[in-house]
Amino acid sequence: MAGVELRLARFYRRSEGARGLVLLSPTMLIMLAAMAAPLALLALYSFWSQDGYALDTHFTLTQYETGIGRASYRELFYRSIEISALVTLITVLLAYPMAYFVAFKVDETKFAWLILLTIPFWTSYLLRVFAWKLILGYNGVINSGLMNLGLIRQPLEFLLYNPTAVVVTLAHAWAAFAILPIYVSLEKIDRSLLEAAADLGDGAVRRFLRITLPLSLPGVIGAAVLIFVPTTGDYVTPTLVGGSGGVMIANVIEEQFDKVGNWPLGAALALASMAAVGIATVLFVGAMRAAAARIK
């Protein structure tokens, strides 16, 4: 017996793969148990149905027929994807010059800039969204400020409770998420490429379009995916500032798990929205890669 144990121990010490897997297994186990297994159950639930308080575990596609078939849900899918796409476009466009500035125009204070840009990434998502409710509200910061200055007589009603308010709020709340991926890809660019292009007579604009922009596209794509995917499922923002016109898919999913109590339908809506987002993401990344290939 001792011989076998010794041989096992020796194998363990020599084999990087075995040691690595042992070290990885606790993390893997918890991710499987607390993320992968629940997601599999979510998928299973979406093929069941709610029968009063009981769960009918016969396989059915009813939930998907309802979830995708009903026009009001379909509209919410479209709206969620539209809002998130717009938010992604705005955040990435706004973040790019900022990331460019830190990557190319700052030397000594780079770390300070990065910290300033990272703080909102980690802190107080709920408070950032809530701040916009205060700012855009009927008696809020903008309205009371403008009335106080005598610029308007009546509070502007179109500020809060509509899709635009959702877009503005999300664009602000997620701004910090776009900068780092873009910054990292810009920072990695070999500066000698730019010098070579300059030596060969390329102007600043041409240099940017032909070298900097294509090489930073991975960061842009990464930032876009990192914002687009989670924002489609955002619940806090549409609830606080969206009003009835700014409802998103997460609101009806939440209802199924709360007031309505139809978990299978909620599961189907969640999976259908993830699938829609997945397809949109794949199409987007494909289109960006194709565009990048054409520039080169």
Add this chain to the structure above:
Amino acid sequence: MAKKRGRGGLFLYAIFYLAFLYVPVLFLPLFSFNNSVFIAFPLSGFTTQWYAQMFADTAVQQALFNSLRVGAVAALVSTTLALPAAKALTRYRVPGGGAVLALTNLSLFIPEIVLGISLLILLNILTIPLSLWTVTLGHIVICIPFAITVLMSRMEGFDKSLEEASLDLGESGWMTFWRVTFPLVLPGVISSLLLSFMVSFDDFLIAYFLSGNDATLPIYIWGQLRFPYKLPTVLALGAMILVVSTVLVVVAELVRSYGLKDRKHKMVGA
């Protein structure tokens, strides 16, 4: 010097961008000192009564305590799990290592509402009652990718040959870990603890689905938003949270980059 051309315009843009990031949030502290229940201009006078009310509120204290507890446990567990994982992923060629990393990072790309409801279904099937423990479990899932990223960047940041030297000099794997690896990654560990804590402390949606009767701080705030007369107290609470979490994040980033030569490359979230 050609590099610095065009700095002016971009610098101005950067200042505007920072203002865009920070100014909307600064209305919270501003109005938290305003002597009126209405969150509107003109400011009517300075007061600290909202802070006094907040500190006197036992529900706030309880929610704060709950959040601290959940955050501390989530940070400890996710960092403890991530430490060996990060070592395996940076030091060894592990078959399927990339797949494991993809699995852990997946939680970054799944909307929190989906993570929340799917865990809710699992707990429901296992008939585990909702509590602060179930919130903690959900938070561990979203903390792990951050903990692994922080620790991996730290481990990539120091010389592997230090560990090899220790092993060659006859130290066991375990002693090498404690006497060489751990001290070197300690800043990463502290940073991972702080940032995981922040991720947990800041989370609303997962706690919204997985908490029972005990509210975490974001859940408590959410419940207060329905009552207009409570808003000033919420602002005071929000202002405190902003200040404390900003300090924690700055400390975490400073600690993490401590001793790294090229710290500008080592930011998390990239």
